[in-house]
Amino acid sequence: MPDTGIEVRDLHKEFPVRDRGLFGPRTTKTAVNGLDLDIPAGRITGLLGLNGAGKTTTIKILATLLRPTSGTVRVDDLDSVADARAVRRRINLIAGGERMVYTRMTGRENLWYFGQLYDVPKRELRARIDELLSLVGLTQAADTMVERYSRGMTQRLAIARGLINDPAYLLLDEPTLGLDAPIARDLRRVVARLAAEGTGVLLTSHYLAEVEELCAHVYVIADGRHLAAGSPAELKTATGSLGTVRVTVPQVPPAVAEVATRFGATRTPADGGGEILTLRSPDHMAGPLAAAIVGAGGAITALEIKEASLEDAILALTDGTVPGPVVLA
Amino acid sequence: MATATAWRTGRATTLRTWHMTRRAYPWTYAVGTVLPAALTIALGYLGFHAIGGGETGADFEKGSGTSAYLAYLAVGATAFQFTVRLILWSAKALITEQRQGTLGALLIAPATRLPYLLGFTAFAVLSSIAEFLTLGVVIGALGISIPVASAPGAVAGALALIVAVFALSVGLGGLMIAAGEAHISQNTVFIVLGLLCGYTFPRDYLPGYVRWLAEAFPTTAAMDVLHGTLTGGHTLTDLAPRLAISLLLSAAYLVLGVRTLPYFERRAVERTY
Amino acid sequence: MIDATRSAARVFAAESLKQHRRLFGQPLVVFSMLVWPILQLATTYYTLRPVATASDAAAHWPLAADPHRLLAFLATGTLAYAFFFSLVQSAWHFSFERTTGTLELLFLSPAGRLTLMIANGAGALLQNAWLLTCFTTAALLGFGTLSVASWWMYGVVVLALLIPAVAWGAFLNSLLVFSRDSAFLYTVLDEPLWFVSGVRLPHFALPTVVQVVGAVFPLTGSLIAVRGALLEGDTLGALAPTLGWLTLLSALLLAAAAVILRVGEAHAQRTGRLRLA
Numbered sequence: 001m002p003d004t005g006i007e008v009r010d011l012h013k014e015f016p017v018r019d020r021g022l023f024g025p026r027t028t029k030t031a032v033n034g035l036d037l038d039i040p041a042g043r044i045t046g047l048l049g050l051n052g053a054g055k056t057t058t059i060k061i062l063a064t065l066l067r068p069t070s071g072t073v074r075v076d077d078l079d080s081v082a083d084a085r086a087v088r089r090r091i092n093l094i095a096g097g098e099r100m101v102y103t104r105m106t107g108r109e110n111l112w113y114f115g116q117l118y119d120v121p122k123r124e125l126r127a128r129i130d131e132l133l134s135l136v137g138l139t140q141a142a143d144t145m146v147e148r149y150s151r152g153m154t155q156r157l158a159i160a161r162g163l164i165n166d167p168a169y170l171l172l173d174e175p176t177l178g179l180d181a182p183i184a185r186d187l188r189r190v191v192a193r194l195a196a197e198g199t200g201v202l203l204t205s206h207y208l209a210e211v212e213e214l215c216a217h218v219y220v221i222a223d224g225r226h227l228a229a230g231s232p233a234e235l236k237t238a239t240g241s242l243g244t245v246r247v248t249v250p251q252v253p254p255a256v257a258e259v260a261t262r263f264g265a266t267r268t269p270a271d272g273g274g275e276i277l278t279l280r281s282p283d284h285m286a287g288p289l290a291a292a293i294v295g296a297g298g299a300i301t302a303l304e305i306k307e308a309s310l311e312d313a314i315l316a317l318t319d320g321t322v323p324g325p326v327v328l329a
Numbered sequence: 330m331a332t333a334t335a336w337r338t339g340r341a342t343t344l345r346t347w348h349m350t351r352r353a354y355p356w357t358y359a360v361g362t363v364l365p366a367a368l369t370i371a372l373g374y375l376g377f378h379a380i381g382g383g384e385t386g387a388d389f390e391k392g393s394g395t396s397a398y399l400a401y402l403a404v405g406a407t408a409f410q411f412t413v414r415l416i417l418w419s420a421k422a423l424i425t426e427q428r429q430g431t432l433g434a435l436l437i438a439p440a441t442r443l444p445y446l447l448g449f450t451a452f453a454v455l456s457s458i459a460e461f462l463t464l465g466v467v468i469g470a471l472g473i474s475i476p477v478a479s480a481p482g483a484v485a486g487a488l489a490l491i492v493a494v495f496a497l498s499v500g501l502g503g504l505m506i507a508a509g510e511a512h513i514s515q516n517t518v519f520i521v522l523g524l525l526c527g528y529t530f531p532r533d534y535l536p537g538y539v540r541w542l543a544e545a546f547p548t549t550a551a552m553d554v555l556h557g558t559l560t561g562g563h564t565l566t567d568l569a570p571r572l573a574i575s576l577l578l579s580a581a582y583l584v585l586g587v588r589t590l591p592y593f594e595r596r597a598v599e600r601t602y
Numbered sequence: 603m604i605d606a607t608r609s610a611a612r613v614f615a616a617e618s619l620k621q622h623r624r625l626f627g628q629p630l631v632v633f634s635m636l637v638w639p640i641l642q643l644a645t646t647y648y649t650l651r652p653v654a655t656a657s658d659a660a661a662h663w664p665l666a667a668d669p670h671r672l673l674a675f676l677a678t679g680t681l682a683y684a685f686f687f688s689l690v691q692s693a694w695h696f697s698f699e700r701t702t703g704t705l706e707l708l709f710l711s712p713a714g715r716l717t718l719m720i721a722n723g724a725g726a727l728l729q730n731a732w733l734l735t736c737f738t739t740a741a742l743l744g745f746g747t748l749s750v751a752s753w754w755m756y757g758v759v760v761l762a763l764l765i766p767a768v769a770w771g772a773f774l775n776s777l778l779v780f781s782r783d784s785a786f787l788y789t790v791l792d793e794p795l796w797f798v799s800g801v802r803l804p805h806f807a808l809p810t811v812v813q814v815v816g817a818v819f820p821l822t823g824s825l826i827a828v829r830g831a832l833l834e835g836d837t838l839g840a841l842a843p844t845l846g847w848l849t850l851l852s853a854l855l856l857a858a859a860a861v862i863l864r865v866g867e868a869h870a871q872r873t874g875r876l877r878l879a
Binding site: 360361364365368369371372373375376377378379380381382384385386387388389398402512513516517520521523524529530534535 | 629630633634637638641642644645648649650651652653654655656657658659661662663666789792793794796797802803804806807808809
């Protein structure tokens with residue numbers, strides 16, 4: 001089976017809504033309104049948007065839990081509706097904030113159970129269970145009943161469950177929601193490693209720092225429709241989201257003034273004498289600017305860096321500051 | 330003064346339960362309490378005609394004092410369902426509060442527990458009337474008529490049964506909240522009472538030592554009075570000793586239950602923390 | 603075909619472990635599947651004794667003449683009822699997987715839906731019924747009332763109980779997974795089941811209309827087969843019509859389960875709600 005990735009074309013999803021009982025007026029709610037997505041193998045793709053934008057609905061359609069109203073979803077050239085069973089073997093879903101495991105079994109037994117349902121080859125299952133338990137730090141607690149686990153442990157087990165079938169495509173719906181910081185960090189490392197090893201990943205998250213760290217490509221949606229797509233840096237540039245570097249210098253000799261002009265930095269007086277050179281740029285310019293100032297014979301008393309923010313970019317897109325869809329590459 | 334407060338508590342509880350139940354009447358619950366009795370009576374009816382040919386064995390007449398098997402069974406099945414219903418309401422009152430999260434509020438209120446539980450019992454008795462009527466329809470439809478040997482005796486028997494079940498419920502309710510468990514305890518109590526206390530068959534059928542065990546329950550003597558004054562052809566005077574035993578035992582269970590309830594309530598609160 | 607069988611076997615193994623962990627040694631199982639049925643058996647026996655000891659009783663129903671045979675009759679009824687009712691309870695429990703979220707994970711996996719329903723029921727049945735089965739077997743042997751035509755009729759008894767029960771369980775599971783109000787179903791299948799299926803009364807004692815209603819429940823057919831084989835010395839030939847009906851009923855129940863699963867899942871995929879009603 002060729003690893004062609006997940007291809008979503010013109011996806012629409014409408015839910016019938018009954019307002020009042022069996023005989024009330026029937027309306028439809030449109031959750032997804034013409035989406036095209038590509039989630040190739042070996043890449044982490046982000047799906048961003050405000051609450052109600054259609055992210056979870058989209059992920060559930062990809063997971064075959066929901067059926068599209070129209071449009072196609074193909075996973076490695078398999079249709080997600082007609083070939084649902086084959087698709088299910090190749091994917092898995094981890095939804096954060098949910099701890100969907102069986103409390104009356106041990107951690108190991110939970111993984112074994114799902115391994116059976118996914119028909120993971122017997123030879124591999126045992127080793128994989130050990131590997132996953134070690135990955136999520138549950139080796140010691142593997143043979144304890146899940147009802148004795150702490151919340152964090154249950155969430156870690158849920159993550160391991162999501163990897164039991166070594167999926168070709170991993171769908172992550174806010175996976176670090178409610179996780180302690182160290183566990184969240186470990187999960188991010190795992191996801192990055194999986195992608196490096198060839199797994200295609202779709203990630204939705206409200207933690208934009210996480211998205212920026214992990215995703216090579218991001219789709220931004222609102223009301224079930226595209227707003228923009230591109231790498232985090234491209235999105236920041238396109239929406240004018242810029243990082244800020246402020247360098248405080250005690251004096252501005254002509255050479256340093258020339259550097260400021262060259263870089264396009266603004267100059268403002270600093271409290272207590274000297275000047276602040278402020279440079280706004282989507283790129284990481286702190287190093288080059290500081291080196292240039294020192295090279296021109298200037299001194300630096302303070303350096304402040306504020307990175308370009310994906311959050312600003314998303315906000316600009318979703319509140320209409322940047323008009324129209326901005327599709328890049 | 331204390332009586333007035335007790336009356337207020339009891340009345341308030343009855344009304345509260347009435348309003349709550351009226352708003353969300355658990356139909357499955359009602360069906361679940363009428364149906365077993367109706368089916369037991371139907372079972373007896375069919376057995377009586379198809380197997381017994383309209384007659385019963387000699388030891389039944391000896392043990393029950395009557396050959397009116399169907400009437401005996403109808404009284405017993407109805408009384409048993411009433412017992413179940415009463416226990417479900419009054420014994421489970423506290424654990425229901427515990428599950429709803431309102432037990433704490435109840436425990437810190439200055440009202441005493443007995444009027445509160447009596448309020449539930451009053452509600453259960455009143456609401457059972459609808460179910461009695463339904464069962465009455467079934468009994469009438471099957472052509473069963475229930476003789477009344479002594480009307481005052483029957484009333485006394487019914488009251489003794491109510492008191493007996495209430496007395497058992499107080500202690501049972503305490504045990505339930507301390508254990509945090511109702512399902513196993515209640516069903517076990519139902520089945521044991523149904524087997525031992527002579528509801529649907531004469532207690533003579535049971536082995537000797539089991540009959541002695543049954544005497545420990547106030548419901549046993551109460552059922553003797555009820556059966557005796559309806560189908561058994563006895564007067565209240567004849568059965569006065571049994572009535573007295575039932576009431577004495579009920580008093581003992583009530584005292585025990587009331588004494589131990591504070592202890593169980595403390596255990597219940599500690600358990601949830 | 604071999605692959606499908608093998609993956610089905612793995613689903614069975616998985617569900618068996620799950621049910622074992624859930625049920626084994628639990629006080630509720632010991633009470634609901636042993637203590638209560640035995641006490642209820644005694645109560646029913648005593649309740650029926652007045653009519654079973656009537657002078658004409660033996661003429662109407664030969665079994666009634668011997669208290670041990672009457673007890674054996676009721677005991678087989680208790681056992682079979684426990685089998686079938688335990689599946690009502692486990693289907694009720696299975697429907698709670700909807701709230702815990704694990705149901706969604708089951709539908710996410712490639713495991714066969716019908717296989718899951720059957721495996722869940724079979725796993726629960728095994729865990730629930732082994733204790734009572736041992737007890738009843740011991741009791742029947744102890745009573746000395748067994749009258750079996752040939753040794754392999756025991757096999758027929760086992761199959762006549764297991765297969766319809768598992769089909770019934772699969773059907774209930776699929777129904778309860780997709781219905782919103784499971785409480786009502788539970789009530790309807792509790793008391794009336796023993797009445798219409800002839801658990802506590804011989805068949806001839808039930809009115810025709812009740813017999814017709816009862817025929818729809820696999821418990822009824824199972825009881826006729828089990829009692830006939832164990833207590834009346836019926837041969838395979840004598841029980842053929844009953845067994846044939848049981849087979850047909852089981853097949854129908856499984857087919858109905860498959861349809862409900864397909865329709866229910868498609869509905870859930872369209873509406874996002876795991877409910878048919």
